[in-house]
Amino acid sequence: MKVTSFHFMPYRDLPDDFDKRYDSAWVDAPWWELGDGSKAGDYYNWSLDELMLAAKMGFDGLGTNEHHQNAYGFMCNPNLFGAILAKMTRDQGLDDVALVQLGATVSSTSPPIRIAEEYAVLDCISGGRLVAGLPLGLGCDANVSYGVTPIEQRERWREAIDLMLRAWTAEEFFAWNGKYFQLPKVNLWPRPVQDPHPPLLIPGAASSSTWDYCHDRDLPYAFLSYFGGESAEGVMDRFWERAAAKDKDANPYRASFLQLVGVAETDEEAERLFAPHIEHFYHKALHLPLHYLATPGYSDYKSLINLFSSGMLKYLDFSVDLKPLKARDMIDEGFVVIGSPATVREKLEHMVRRLNVGHLMPVLQFGSMPHELAMNNIELFGREVLPHLQNIWQEDGWDNPWWPKQLAKTPVRSAA
């Protein structure tokens, strides 16, 4: 299995009454009341240090993403951070780690060849270690923060990806006369090192239209859920049913799953250490009402019918109030995987096998978790859990064509 340390860089210091004072953590949380540039500077630096530690500990990938105008996570352009990581990992001899940009939102970048250029830059600097994540983007980011018309977002996203792929690979000048983008002459500089282009990864939040997009193009899907393996079972079962219906095999590398994880010496110690940060994350960072997640028009009609009739999305549709849940409840519900190395190993292995996912994306800093605890968590996970996880699926013989070719090897660093 490929394990990517995923970081979305939250604002770690929010007032206790944050979720009562403001309508949401997105757009409604005023910088002028809450934000501090010096603190944000610390958070950015710490987050990069945390990702670099993950690289040293032997993680397969480092994950960054794009969000806007919020306290939940504000790497406004993941490629700024990807560029720093590309250079630092290369200089420090950690050039067997992939840069999983999870990623830049092409639907809200105009023209989207800007992302094709930036991704190519990352691939060049890193020497071919980019995984090119192409998320549709959340409604609160693309629609509210960046003004993209909701009903046009998915079409813009599809067109942008087609344009990027052509811009990466064309060996002729071309004009692009699309529905949303028009360019008179395309001749992209630079192009990626990976030939024909870096592997793509499509993150999503359980939209059946996105699954179909992946299966129709033989692309891998990353299910970005914060509600744990158990609540994802219905979703991933349907993802795999759709794969089978479209004659795609059950290669686990078609799927990635995100999971918040906290490791300490014992289960009790882990709960004690991580409980406040679990509550901070679910009560404050995820203070995100449904109407921001999916602006009308953002989900297509078929997905709306699925959403309202299936009942498959326990928690995932944000219709359950998370505020009354305590850390203990969220551990019991499986939102977070918290415990000793043995507990975490066992729970994660059960989860990835049940969901049939070949890429796991643990989030090891979440909510208000301070830098020191995050570093300890990454180190302990890296030493005691990671090597075990990396061996999962090894014996099954599946190819993983969705990972940088030069990194397609069994990890050799089992401990730092």
Add this chain to the structure above:
Amino acid sequence: MSAPTVETIQVRHCNFEAKVKVKGSGSPVVYLHTAGGPRWDDFLDALAEHHTVFAPDHPGLGETNRDSIYDVESLWDLILIYDEILDGLGLPSADVVGSSFGGMVACELAAHRPERVAKLVLIDPIGLWREDVPVAPYMLLPQDKLVATLFANLEAKQVQEFLTLPDDPQQRAVAMADSVWAMGTTGKFVWPIPDKGLSKRMHRITAPTLIVWGKEDALISPVYAQEFADRIADSRVEIIEGAGHVPQWEQPDAVRPLVLDFLKSSS
């Protein structure tokens, strides 16, 4: 009350298969619906007692193909579609009534083809923007706040009917999806700010115009009534007490005679 019939008009523009609900007899009145989606209501029944009412569904809604909205790329496309629907209905000109989003579309149509709109009735239309009294971001509101923004008289029968979902789970899912889709498909032409240049075009409107506004409209303030009136040469404003954004539902007995009298004096 009998149900309206549905007429299909194949529009060449955007290859759109239009669906128009038709009822009544008398001089033609075209009704353009709100961002809440098409509903045949008591107000339209009242109009149909004196007129032939034509109520087209916005692309993607009502009886139309849900995905037809994707081919309607711009407001310009949408207005040309309505122009061609009038051709298809055989109406060189007609009275046009528009509510909320439909009021904006009605203004655009009357500005684009002034000779086709005999009389114009605007009920709490959107389409203009004042920095000091911004239009509520109705696509970004949770359900409870949206309801409070739309209606001042929650007890009104048709408001209650609008807010009641079917009991059957599958019908309920369809109703919820339709409701979100109605805002999404109309939102295509107003996102993110419902000001797409209408104020520059309104001087072209020649139709005598009745502007009806709920006094307690929290979605778009009644101060906009005068903004519309200032830009339409032959217009008058009627403010409806005890009504919000949908006065024809909230105070039907006040709105119905106003509109019927206004339309009568035109023929």
